[in-house]
Amino acid sequence: MILEIDVGNTFLKWRLRAGTRVVGSGRHASAAVDELPLMQFQSVDAVLVGSVAGESVNETLRQTLERYGLPSPWFAATAGTACGVTNSYAKPETMGVDRWLAMLAAWRRLGVGCCVVDSGSAITIDLLDDQGVHQGGFILPGMRLLQKALLGNTARVFLNSEEAIEQLRPANNTSDAVAQGAGFILEGVAMRLDTLLGSGLPLLITGGDGPAFRRLMGRGQLVPELVMDGLQLAYVERTG
Structure with a gap:
């Protein structure tokens, strides 16, 4: 399964996909990383993140995910x-x-x-x-x-x-x-x-x-x- 996270300036949104099927989703305050239902994500194979929230929030998210045993997140970057x-x-x-x-x-x-x-x-x-x-x-x-x-x-x-x-x-x-x-x-x-x-x-x-x-x-x-x-x-x- 794939966990996708969109970290904006106001909200953090996530969805959990099994193939092309969405099996879960949610929305929280952008800085409230600890509100993610991380115990539900133990079978996740990859974590994808698109974030505009800044390095401090990104690092907190990274550490929180890894503390729960989830894969290290892949952060998207704008390209040419x-x-x-x-x-x-x-x-x-x-x-x-x-x-x-x-x-x-x-x-x-x-x-x-x-x-x-x-x-x-x-x-x-x-x-x-x-x-x-x-x-x-x-x-x-x-x-x-x-x-x-x-x-x-x-x-x-x-x-x-x-x-x-x-x-x-x-x-x-x-x-x-x-x-x-x-x-x-x-x-x-x-x-x-x-x-x-x-x-x-x-x-x-x-x-x-x-x-x-x-x-x-x-x-x-x-x-x-x-x-x-x-x-x-x-x-x-x-x-x-």
Whole structure:
């Protein structure tokens, strides 16, 4: 069995695969490595990790896995080319591995030019042409990051993306006004992207706020595990 782990800035997601069949999955706070149900993973043959959380979290994850007798994890890295995709960055290693893995999975799934949106703590938008060449992208803060940037941790409750687009209206207190403003920005991003793409370019959407972004766009295919799909592809290509 294969254990795949996607470590983001906010959440750590995992899934357990037996061949092509997913037999378990979960989500935890990104730093809560000890919350992984590691005793369930004793029959794992390999551990694959895609992480943007930094070396400290990665090392904690590595030590925790090895302490429970699991295989030493394989960490994915952004490359110049892989799985038919060509990176546009002069220094490929400076691109976030989550963006890279999502593009690998998108290309394998579609095999044509497309747009890939990962709507999470940050919103990343990347474009591939019909040869699998990255045409560049956009990075902007997501819902929760926008709210935290203005309010820190002082807000009583952060409004989530679904609430924001359902309840979009002027607010009469600072906390709610910031939350509504974040929703306003998310809606504006979706409208501008829709204009940029036109009607013909396929759109794949992933990330925790993916459902809300898909709703605002009114089109596109929602693929919740796109990054982990790319992780699997990168591992197979690298290890043969």
